[in-house]
Amino acid sequence: MACGDDGKLSLDSIRDSLIRQEDTIIFNLIERIKFPINPSLYKQQLPSSSNISGSLFQYLFQETESLQSKVGRYLSPEENPFFPDNLSDSIIPLTKCTPVLHPAAASVNVNEKILDIYINQMLPLFCTEADDDANFATTAACDIQLLQALSRRIHYGKFVAEVKFRDSTDEYKPFILAQDKDALMKLLTFEAVEEMVKKRVAKKAKVFGQEVTLNDSIEEVKGKIDPLLVSRLYDEWVMPLTKFVEVEYLLRRLD
Amino acid sequence: MACGDDGKLSLDSIRDSLIRQEDTIIFNLIERIKFPINPSLYKQQLPSSSNISGSLFQYLFQETESLQSKVGRYLSPEENPFFPDNLSDSIIPLTKCTPVLHPAAASVNVNEKILDIYINQMLPLFCTEADDDANFATTAACDIQLLQALSRRIHYGKFVAEVKFRDSTDEYKPFILAQDKDALMKLLTFEAVEEMVKKRVAKKAKVFGQEVTLNDSIEEVKGKIDPLLVSRLYDEWVMPLTKFVEVEYLLRRLD
Numbered sequence: 001m002a003c004g005d006d007g008k009l010s011l012d013s014i015r016d017s018l019i020r021q022e023d024t025i026i027f028n029l030i031e032r033i034k035f036p037i038n039p040s041l042y043k044q045q046l047p048s049s050s051n052i053s054g055s056l057f058q059y060l061f062q063e064t065e066s067l068q069s070k071v072g073r074y075l076s077p078e079e080n081p082f083f084p085d086n087l088s089d090s091i092i093p094l095t096k097c098t099p100v101l102h103p104a105a106a107s108v109n110v111n112e113k114i115l116d117i118y119i120n121q122m123l124p125l126f127c128t129e130a131d132d133d134a135n136f137a138t139t140a141a142c143d144i145q146l147l148q149a150l151s152r153r154i155h156y157g158k159f160v161a162e163v164k165f166r167d168s169t170d171e172y173k174p175f176i177l178a179q180d181k182d183a184l185m186k187l188l189t190f191e192a193v194e195e196m197v198k199k200r201v202a203k204k205a206k207v208f209g210q211e212v213t214l215n216d217s218i219e220e221v222k223g224k225i226d227p228l229l230v231s232r233l234y235d236e237w238v239m240p241l242t243k244f245v246e247v248e249y250l251l252r253r254l255d
Numbered sequence: 256m257a258c259g260d261d262g263k264l265s266l267d268s269i270r271d272s273l274i275r276q277e278d279t280i281i282f283n284l285i286e287r288i289k290f291p292i293n294p295s296l297y298k299q300q301l302p303s304s305s306n307i308s309g310s311l312f313q314y315l316f317q318e319t320e321s322l323q324s325k326v327g328r329y330l331s332p333e334e335n336p337f338f339p340d341n342l343s344d345s346i347i348p349l350t351k352c353t354p355v356l357h358p359a360a361a362s363v364n365v366n367e368k369i370l371d372i373y374i375n376q377m378l379p380l381f382c383t384e385a386d387d388d389a390n391f392a393t394t395a396a397c398d399i400q401l402l403q404a405l406s407r408r409i410h411y412g413k414f415v416a417e418v419k420f421r422d423s424t425d426e427y428k429p430f431i432l433a434q435d436k437d438a439l440m441k442l443l444t445f446e447a448v449e450e451m452v453k454k455r456v457a458k459k460a461k462v463f464g465q466e467v468t469l470n471d472s473i474e475e476v477k478g479k480i481d482p483l484l485v486s487r488l489y490d491e492w493v494m495p496l497t498k499f500v501e502v503e504y505l506l507r508r509l510d
Contacts, residue, residue, distance in 0.1 A: 020289070023285075023467075023479075024286060027282040027283075027285070027286060027463075030278070030282070031279060031282060034275070044347065046346060046347070047346065047347070050346045052346070056326060056347065060322065060323075060326065063322050064319070064322065067315065067318050067319065067322070068315075068392035068396070069392075071311060071315065071391040071392045071395070072389070072391065072392065073391075073392035073393065076389075076390070079392075079393075091301060091302065091305045091307070092299065092301070092302070092311060092391075094389060095389070134327070134331075134349060134350070135331070136326040136327065136328075136347075137323035137324075137326045137327065137328035137334075138328065138334075138403075140326070141323070141400065141403075145396065145400065148396075196469065199469055200467065200468070200469055203467055203469065204467045207462065207463075207465065207467050208282075208462075208463055208467075210462065212278075212455065212458055212459045212462050212463075213455070214451060214454055214455055214458065224278075
């Protein structure tokens with residue numbers, strides 16, 4: 001969503017963006033799993049002489065976010081930092097977007113949870129456990145692209161919730177006033193849609209993960225990624241976290 | 256190629272890697288062209304108060320390379336920096352690879368040319384000319400991933416040349432001694448192979464660029480990227496630059 005697109009904010013445009021973001025996530029996932037887990041990246045503390053605390057990966061990610069904040073990445077309501085205490089001011093003048101979301105949106109950030117799931121559950125599920133291959137910089141670059149894509153997708157829940165709220169304010173209002181999380185969750189859950197998403201991402205994983213050769217037959221065997229795992233990624237983490245973001249946003253929508 | 260894979264250095268393993276790298280390049284290309292050219296990124300000089308010279312993009316790219324060099328990115332013979340004067344020492348201890356290439360490999364670096372072609376020819380060819388969308392950080396992140404993938408692919412010519420030299424030393428030696436670029440270029444040019452590569456990358460662009468839906472029919476119309484342009488990218492820039500790298504490497508192979 002570009003700056004000033006408020007007029008076009010609709011469930012259709014949001015859905016189109018979410019569908020396109022699936023491709024980005026799957027491309028990045030395929031690129032990441034070329035490498036083994038490379039556990040040292042996430043476990044290795046830096047030498048004390050470096051004056052840097054945290055793991056190697058945390059250091060690289062923080063510094064990348066800090067650099068990107070200098071050109072205004074986190075001025076966009078679509079972007080949510082993983083390390084909000086480590087950002088810099090923009091070094092270039094940027095026009096601020098007309099706000100689309102309620103100001104409370106800024107306080108909804110589940111990146112800590114995303115990062116924890118990513119390192120401790122997703123990587124072991126998707127990557128081989130071979131020895132470190134020492135490709136730390138390229139592995140981390142893939143991680144960061146993928147985590148940012150997952151974060152963008154999941155926090156898009158704020159836009160989803162905003163549009164749903166605008167379209168059916170009367171329906172949402174009483175539950176928001178009552179701070180009834182369960183009722184809100186129920187209101188925005190559509191199992192048939194979720195089933196469709198799971199099927200679609202599995203199909204995308206199959207298509208994008210195939211070994212394309214000049215033979216006419218598509219070699220079904222040698223896929224780069226297991227479509228069922230991608231389906232599971234959406235089922236267990238992406239969609240539940242998106243809905244969590246939606247509920248958290250709605251709870252604050254009348255503040 | 257992981258560290259210490261010298262024993263497995265063969266034309267087959269190199270070819271497999273080059274084929275896999277096509278996917279990476281095409282994924283990254285599809286991701287980049289979601290955004291318009293965003294010319295300000297490459298043209299805008301930073302405010303003099305920032306004490307940084309060069310364009311916004313150059314600044315972001317330099318800083319990214321500097322950060323990645325701290326975890327040893329450029330210790331790998333597969334990686335060639337775009338800004339070699341701006342690197343840092345590694346902050347972690349890393350085992351050095353057993354050298355596979357002749358030491359002169361380090362002096363073959365065509366990244367300046369790649370960057371120039373990328374900004375001045377590739378982006379205008381692939382991206383729309385819409386107004387800046389201000390997504391500078393995400394656009395630049397895609398650029399950097401893509402440029403690094405192109406650079407890796409093109410500089411892989413060093414490994415190709417090394418294997419060809421080892422396999423047919425007697426054939427290459429006289430032309431190297433004579434410093435005969437044209438004869439070397441002729442020796443390592445296989446038009447039939449190049450035609451196949453062009454066809455394959457076009458097919459990959461079609462497969463990876465398709466809009467995948469749950470309908471059984473593949474929607475041919477709405478591809479995200481023009482397969483012919485990808486074919487042209489390989490024909491006009493990727494393959495000629497790879498061969499240029501091969502020749503430059505061979506010219507120094509007996510130093």
